[in-house]
Amino acid sequence: MPPMSFVGQVTKVGFMNKTATVTVSRYVLHPKTGKRLERTKKILTHDETNHLRPNDTVLIRNCPPISARKRFTLEKVLKSPEREREALHARQAAAAAVLQNEQQQRPEPSLQ
Secondary structure, rough: OOOOEEEEEEEEEEOOEEEEEEEOOOOOOOOOOOOOOEEEEEEEEEOOOOOOOOOOEEEEEEEOOOOOOOOEEEEEEEEHHHHHHHHHHHHHHHHHHHHHHHHHOOOOOOOO
């Protein structure tokens, strides 16, 4: 089989060890109407480190069979909304801690 790679979205994670379900979409034209139709395929993907999360956009590549239904392995995580959200919260918490630290170090003006 020639090397194939697909970009898809993780739809199911955590039910099987080291396995994630990736949905790959493609568009085809209807032969009579000419309208674009979306065709999707669910592919079981090998995730060695178990670090994928739902809604991650990933690049997967075919490989020799790992199990009865797994024929693809994770190549790279292209986008991870949940990790981006966690990073944003961490940056906001760090900024709040710096601001709180600055306020504690300022002496309060006396009214006398």
